Amino acid sequence: MPTESVSYRLRTRDLTYVALCAVLIAVCAWISIPAPVPFTLQTFGIFAALTLLGGRRGCYAVAVYLLLGLVGLPVFAGFQGGAGTLLGVTGGYILGFGATALIYWLVTARLGTSLPVSILACVLGLLVCYAFGTAWFLVAYARSVGPISLTAALGMCVFPFVLPDLIKLALAVLLSRRVGKFLR
Template sequence: MITQTATPTTHESKQLLTVKDMALTAMFAVLIAVCSWISIPTAVPFTMQTFAVFCAVSMLGGKRGFFAVLVYILLGAVGIPVFSGFKGGLGVLLGATGGYIIGFLVIPALCLLTEKLFGKKLIVEILSMIVGLTLCYAFGTAWFIKVYTDTKGDMTLANALKFCVLPFILWDMLKLALAIVLSTAVKKRVRI
């Protein structure tokens, strides 16, 4: 009598995200929400969102950081009050400042791309976050001008930059530096 033994196949399907990845993604989506509630209301609210986005990208990397930001945006889109001022819903995303929120996705996407091209190096991470933030500003400002002009009247690029970008540059650079220092310290002690 001949018996056959089943040979295990080595074909392993790759998961997009593991359970650990999903838990970290959810945790950082919540961190972004909590940091968005810490705000000073202005034309574009001054919040700690960018700090949380930088932390998510620095601690989790581009892929998981992208999903954390995406989950945060989707939670807000369905009406959960995760945006500044405890607001939620598509109206916020389609409003004048919605472009800045959607533009947050550029930061981890660019970091993911640079990770693939240059590896995970601190200087590459910092530069990609600065470029990503600049692209977020550009997208958000174009969105702001379009929505503001359609709903309230003319808005020039100079005025949009004066209200929506220039007051935030220094603070966002400080938040980036703080996020990098904090993330580096955490990554030395905890394997994320």
């Protein structure tokens, strides 16, 4: 894959891929898998967009997804949307997807797009998303319900999701390796 240049312009095909991946993320957010702590396929959509499109276009897809939700379209989990969702206790994790995309773009721009680098970039992005989301959760939860310990917050918001998120990451990387060659 060629290195992205500073004078990079989006072509119609690029815009189409960005839009399709933003829709993929939204559809994945709507798919809820029942468990003791239910989870969605939203992170799968994020990882798929990033690994399929690369850093720049993947960032654009995540940004479009976040903006669609911000203006009120029901693209977030549970068919929710709007600024209220982003300002709620789990809004930090949704906004953390933007940080995940930026980390992915930064790492792959510096180190290339090989399989190990792509996986590393996704894992680092996921860790940043967890950190950002948990910090946001601690503040929002304390404001609306009362103080909560970091351990309790991690137990509610991170620990149950680590293994499923890593599985979704692996599936997204596999998908992008299979499908990605047809997008070039």
